[in-house]
Amino acid sequence: MVVLTKQELQFRQFETFASISSRVHRRHPAAPLLVTLVYLIIVTSYPPAAVINLIPFILFPLLLSRFAHIPLLPLLRSTLKVLPLLIIIGILHPVLDTTPVPWGTGTISRGWLVFASILLKGFLTIMASFLMISILGFAGLEGALKSLGIPPLFYMLVTTMYRYIMLLLEELYRVLRAYELRSGHKPNIDPTAWGSLPGGILIRTYEQGLRIQHAMELRGYNPHIPLGSTKAWTVGDTLFTVSWTAFFIAEKYFHFSAHIGTLFLHLVEQFHG
Amino acid sequence: MHMADALISPQVGAVMWTATVATGAYCIKKIQIDEHQQPIALAGILGAFVFAAQMINFSIPGTGSSGHIGGGLLLALLLGPHLGFLTMAAILLIQALFFADGGLLSYGCNVFNLAFYTCFFAYPYIYKPLAAKGRANKGAIIASAVIGLQMGAFSVVLETLFSGKTELPFTAFVLLMQPIHLAIGIVEGLITAAIVAYVEKTAPELLNRSDSLHAEPGVQSPPRTVLQNIAAVFIVATLLTGGVLSWFASAHPDGLEWSIEGVTGSAELEDPSPVHRFFSSLQNALAPLPDYTFKQAGEAEEHWPAVDAGTSLSGIVGAVITFMVVFLTGLALKPKKGVIGSTSDTKA
Numbered sequence: 001m002v003v004l005t006k007q008e009l010q011f012r013q014f015e016t017f018a019s020i021s022s023r024v025h026r027r028h029p030a031a032p033l034l035v036t037l038v039y040l041i042i043v044t045s046y047p048p049a050a051v052i053n054l055i056p057f058i059l060f061p062l063l064l065s066r067f068a069h070i071p072l073l074p075l076l077r078s079t080l081k082v083l084p085l086l087i088i089i090g091i092l093h094p095v096l097d098t099t100p101v102p103w104g105t106g107t108i109s110r111g112w113l114v115f116a117s118i119l120l121k122g123f124l125t126i127m128a129s130f131l132m133i134s135i136l137g138f139a140g141l142e143g144a145l146k147s148l149g150i151p152p153l154f155y156m157l158v159t160t161m162y163r164y165i166m167l168l169l170e171e172l173y174r175v176l177r178a179y180e181l182r183s184g185h186k187p188n189i190d191p192t193a194w195g196s197l198p199g200g201i202l203i204r205t206y207e208q209g210l211r212i213q214h215a216m217e218l219r220g221y222n223p224h225i226p227l228g229s230t231k232a233w234t235v236g237d238t239l240f241t242v243s244w245t246a247f248f249i250a251e252k253y254f255h256f257s258a259h260i261g262t263l264f265l266h267l268v269e270q271f272h273g
Numbered sequence: 274m275h276m277a278d279a280l281i282s283p284q285v286g287a288v289m290w291t292a293t294v295a296t297g298a299y300c301i302k303k304i305q306i307d308e309h310q311q312p313i314a315l316a317g318i319l320g321a322f323v324f325a326a327q328m329i330n331f332s333i334p335g336t337g338s339s340g341h342i343g344g345g346l347l348l349a350l351l352l353g354p355h356l357g358f359l360t361m362a363a364i365l366l367i368q369a370l371f372f373a374d375g376g377l378l379s380y381g382c383n384v385f386n387l388a389f390y391t392c393f394f395a396y397p398y399i400y401k402p403l404a405a406k407g408r409a410n411k412g413a414i415i416a417s418a419v420i421g422l423q424m425g426a427f428s429v430v431l432e433t434l435f436s437g438k439t440e441l442p443f444t445a446f447v448l449l450m451q452p453i454h455l456a457i458g459i460v461e462g463l464i465t466a467a468i469v470a471y472v473e474k475t476a477p478e479l480l481n482r483s484d485s486l487h488a489e490p491g492v493q494s495p496p497r498t499v500l501q502n503i504a505a506v507f508i509v510a511t512l513l514t515g516g517v518l519s520w521f522a523s524a525h526p527d528g529l530e531w532s533i534e535g536v537t538g539s540a541e542l543e544d545p546s547p548v549h550r551f552f553s554s555l556q557n558a559l560a561p562l563p564d565y566t567f568k569q570a571g572e573a574e575e576h577w578p579a580v581d582a583g584t585s586l587s588g589i590v591g592a593v594i595t596f597m598v599v600f601l602t603g604l605a606l607k608p609k610k611g612v613i614g615s616t617s618d619t620k621a
Contacts (some may be wrong), residue, residue, distance in 0.1 A: 003552075007328065010371060040378045041283045048438050053573045056602030082373040086277055089439065097440055121279035121438075126373040126426030129278075133370045141370065151301050153313060158363045160317025161324070166365070176329065185467060188332030194464050198326050200341075206479060 010078065014130075015146075018137025024068035028237040029144035036048045036132040042248040048067050049101070049113040054120050056257040061127045061246070067077050070134050074142050079126045083119065090118040138162055143231070168205055175201055200222050274343075274425060274454070275368070275383050278376030282436035289381030289432065296389060297362060305520065312356055319351055320360040331464050345391030345463050346418050351402070351472075351479065354392040361388035382432050388424035395421030414469060415462030422458035426450045428588040 018025070024032065042059055045262060065072050097111035115239045136144060138159075145155040180186065189197055276288075281430035303310060323344035330341060344364065362384045368374040375383040395417035403413035430446050433439055441449075471481050 007372070014371060037377065039465040040278055041286075041374070042439070044278055044281065044286070044378055045283050048440060065567070079373070082277075086279060089280065092441060095440065096445075111440075112414070116437065118279050122277055125278035125376055127372060127377070129373060129377050145303050151298075153301050153304065154297065154359060154363065156313050157316055157359060158366060160313055160361070161320040161368060162361050164318050165324050166319030168321045172325045172328070188330040190332060191463075191467075194331055195467030195471035198329060199468045199475065201326070202468065202472060202550075203476045203479065205322050206315070206318055206476075209314065209321075250332070 005017075008166075008173075011166065013074055013078075015137050017068075018140060022067065022069045024088040024135055025137075026241075028147070028231045028233045029140040029242050030147045030233070031237040032132050032135045033141075033144045033148070034241050036128050036206055038245050039128050040125050042252050043121055045252070046121070049110055049117055051113055052122060053117045053255070054124065055206055056251050057124055057248075058069075060248075061124070061131050064131055064135075067226050068135050070131065075127060075130045075134065078130055079123060082121060086118055087210070090115040093118075100119050147233075156228070159253075164205070164209055169209075171213055172207070173200060178196035187192065274386060274422075274429060275365075275375035276379040276432065277373075277384070278378040279315060280433055280436065281376075281379045281382060282438060283378065285432050285436045286378040286381060289379075291381070293381040293384045293389075294384075296393070300358050303355045304359075307558035312352075314415070316348075316352055316356050316360045316363075316575060319348060323348060323360075324364050330336050331460070336618070341461075342464050342468075343387060343391070343418075343422065345388050346395060346400070346414065346421060346461075347468060349392045350395040350414075350465075350469060354396050357396070358384075358388045358392040382429075386428045386432075390424040390428070391417070394424060410516050411466040411470065414466040415459060416463055418462030419455060419458035422454045422461065423451060464572050511521035547573050 017197070027095060038243045039057070039060055043054065046053055061075075062072070094109055094111035097109065100107040101112040101113065103113075103216065133141065141157055142155055146152075167187070179189065179193070183190070187230040323342070327341050328346060345357065345361050348360050352360060352596040365375060365380065365383050365387065367375055369380055373522070376617070399420050400410075400413045400417040403416060427450070430443070430450050433441070433446065434443055469480070561599070
């Protein structure tokens with residue numbers, strides 16, 4: 001049940017990061033969203049056993065977090081919490097696929113490479129998604145959805161839900177804490193309360209939600225007013241999107257970091273020679 | 274059951290995004306919104322409830338473990354399938370972005386697996402025909418939760434398989450996913466049924482709202498006809514036959530092939546005409562699923578039952594196409610109302 005407070009902290013952490021002032025934060029909200037989407041497509045397009053080729057892509061979260069002044073450690077912690085789910089799926093591969101493949105001077109089981117690739121892809125994609133929401137925050141996300149032509153019904157639904165989640169988490173925490181204390185510290189809900197406990201919360205939430213909605217309407221609330229300020233797409237946004245996209249494509253199709261590495265080794269060899 | 278980005282390919286992600294966006298657009302078209310945006314407020318509140326309720330652990334008697342609700346079916350019951358689908362999509366978006374519970378690229382897969390089957394298959398074709406008229410039926414809810422989740426779990430296996438990111442064998446993956454989700458589905462069904470029973474007793478108006486949200490104001494939706502119920506049973510039977518029973522299809526020649534073999538010594542006609550050869554090669558080149566299975570580089574040993582994703586997909590795709598052709602033919606051949614009316618009037 002403590003998980004509820006962790007959820008709340010996670011929301012607040014991202015909102016805090018989104019309130020930081022940086023050049024990246026000042027970009028049009030659709031720009032980080034588009035860049036992240038391209039990044040996810042490129043990273044996941046690598047074959048199942050790709051590991052080395054993915055390493056240069058670590059640069060994206062590293063550099064973007066630096067440019068956005070977002071501390072990496074909390075994002076890293078949030079990412080690592082999710083990775084065990086991928087470990088459960090990936091760990092079967094070393095058992096099922098023992099085909100030896102050349103690795104450096106020796107060989108390695110292909111299953112281990114697939115496992116490492118799943119973990120690395122998982123780490124990169126989750127980190128990038130967390131970084132994107134840290135830059136946008138909820139208001140930015142709403143702005144991005146709106147500018148990308150998502151129908152108002154959907155983003156209004158997401159906005160309403162997000163607002164009520166914040167209210168509901170605290171209330172749910174109190175209800176569960178009360179149940180825990182009254183039931184002699186039972187960690188889970190007994191079948192006798194399967195209907196009444198969540199059902200009671202549901203009815204109360206519904207009534208409370210409607211009261212809030214009515215109160216907001218009486219005070220002149222208009223659901224079409226955006227949460228965040230509407231920004232215009234600028235040349236800077238185009239440059240931001242195009243330069244990151246160019247980097248990803250260059251790395252995927254022209255292996256430019258490998259060329260830089262080869263050039264560097266060649267120079268070192270010449271220097272020593 | 275939330276899929277991560279690391280497990281899917283961009284191609285599968287794009288296809289499922291397209292399917293999800295198309296379904297979402299259809300739902301938006303179907304929903305009636307009043308000037309106060311009431312359905313959105315209600316959906317937002319209930320979506321927030323489902324989001325939070327997913328964190329409640331319900332103890333499962335005799336096992337020492339716990340389960341939680343998925344929410345898709347509960348939302349379909351409370352909001353109707355269209356708004357239920359959109360609300361589930363909104364929950365999954367927040368989960369993906371803030372908790373990495375499912376990815377951004379795999380968002381389409383997750384919406385489809387967790388919302389589509391419950392809202393557009395389990396709810397209309399399992400729950401509605403089974404539920405007693407006018408009241409929520411416990412058995413119907415459990416059956417809907419189980420079938421919706423089984424379809425979602427099978428969809429996860431197919432999406433993973435088509436993505437080629439993991440190399441888990443299809444059979445092992447299916448045997449891993451389906452039984453565990455059967456147990457999860459039963460628990461989810463029981464919890465959903467308990468919540469619905471409580472709401473029905475305490476605040477029945479909350480359940481009665483769902484039908485009015487996606488119907489024309491003042492117009493009551495017509496009761497399901499016998500034909501609709503028969504169609505629902507046939508759809509389930511077809512998907513089961515195409516998806517599962519096709520594995521048990523005999524590898525031996527069918528009656529016609531057996532007869533030809535008896536006459537000519539071969540199951541297929543030899544030395545066909547150039548026209549036949551041309552169309553045969555064209556068919557082989559174009560068929561995405563030749564011989565009802567995926568194209569394979571090497572020939573594998575034949576097994577029976579042949580548990581194969583290609584066979585299942587071929588069966589389901591074939592069944593859906595046949596349905597579409599029959600349906601469209603039926604529509605084309607259906608006489609216009611005026612014609613029938615005028616005929617009967619003339620007779621009278």
